Structures are given as structure tokens and as C-alpha cells.
Amino acid sequence: MKKVFFILLLAIGSVSYAQVHDPIKWSTSVNKISDNEAELVITALIEHDWHLYSQNIPQGGPIPTLFTFNGDSRYLKKGNTSEPNGHEIDDPIFEMKIKYFDTKAVFKQKIRLKTTEKFKVKGMVEFMVCTGENCLPPKEVELTFDIN
Template sequence: MLFVIGSISYAQVHDPVKWSTSVKKISDKEAELVAVATIQKDWHLYSQEIPKGGPIPTLFTFEGDSRYLKKGNTTEPEGHVVDDPIFEMKIKYFDTKAIFTQKIRLKSAEKFTVKGTVEYMVCTGENCLPPKEVELVFNVN
């Protein structure tokens, strides 16, 4: 029984990715939602575009709101394409830091909050943690 409790506790505490958010105003009608993943040494975060049979891709979801309109898809940095030993395929991932951006068209001049989630999976060269979902909040001024 103690072993099970210890394993669950470790899984809850150990999170090799920390997320931060900001909003970059481009013009009176456009802004960019910025989500930064800071990744611990020896871990990597997978891309949004992963071949079938691979790990869970990073996925951003934004709550709908009448004050903004999403423009295009969430963009990501270049990253590294490697032969992944766990999934035995070429996979794009990020280490150390990854900056994801989502452009929005502003339909209101008032301040508001955009809520969203990011689902992601992280691995080392030897093991992976289960997929995780984190809530994100972007304060649009």
C-alpha cells in the first residue's frame, strides 16, 4: 500500500515542464497569445505534428468568446527532428524551451481573459510520463 501512495505522489510532484503565458499586442485589432514551455534538462516536449503511432502531440485548445476570433493555427518553434528510440520513428520535439503563439483578431477594445488548455507529453531518451493537461490564462489588455 505504501508503494502505491509513493508512486502516485511522485507522479503528481514531478512535472518537467513549466508553462507561462503572455499577450503581445500587434495592433488595435490583432494580438498574439504566447505560451512558453520551460523544459527541465534531459526531458523533451513533443511537437503538435506527430506521425500516427507516435506519442501524444502537443495540443492547444482555446475557449470560444465573442470578444476575439482565432486566426490560423498555433505556431511552434523549429525544434529538433530525431530518430526517437522509444517510438522508433522520426519525431519533432523541443528541449529546454519552446514558444508557441496563437494570433487572434480582437473584436472588443475592453480587457478580457482568454482561457485555454494545453495537452502534452514529455519523455527522456528512456521513459515517458503520461499525457498531461494544463490550464492556460491569457490576459488581453
């Protein structure tokens, strides 16, 4: 009986250890600027000790954060996605200046609305997160914005 209990405990521990760690929680919202303009807001809540890289990383560095938005005739993207100030360091591993975010990062994308009807803007964020000791492989997360 003790052997069965031990094997069961070992199996449960292996399964829980193998679960994927997801240190970033993404959320979306929309700020209405005017009748024909809105701002898509993407918020990343970042777990303690983890950091998310900027969209602007030099060649040869870690994978930058990248936002893509599905094309749709009901809106037009205005400019590039903005990001907060973050932290800039001389990274000893990549041997370059790298900008990253910890705790929270809010990204914003302005759009021009071509209709007054309700619709959804779909998009994707590709990103990489690291601690001082390790990095997770790049990941993609779908984003949805309700335009009312």
C-alpha cells in the same frame, strides 16, 4: 525509539518519492500587434533531460502537444498555433521521424480582437514529456491570457 524514528523516516521518504514529477513549467503572455490584433504567447520551460513533443506527430507516435482555446465572441482565432523549429530525430522506439523540444519552446497563436474591452482568453494545453528512458502520461494544463 529507534523503530519509531525509522518508521517515520520511511513514511516521509515514501511520501516524497510518490510526489508527481512536473518537468514542464508553462507561462503565458500577450503581444499586442495592433488595435485589433494580438498574439497569445505560450512558453514551456523544460527541465534538463526531458523533451516535449511537437504538435505535428505522425499517427502511431507519442501524444502530440495540443492547444485548445475556449470560444468567445470577443476574439477570433487566426490560423494555427505556431511552434519553434525544435529537433527532429529518427526515433528508434516509435520507428519514425519525431520532432521535439528541449530546454524551452515558445508557441504563438494570433487572434483578431472584436472589442476594446479588457477580458481573458482561456485555453488548455495537452502534452506528453519523455526522457531517453521513460515517459510521463499525458497531462492537461489550463492557460489564461489577459487581453488589455
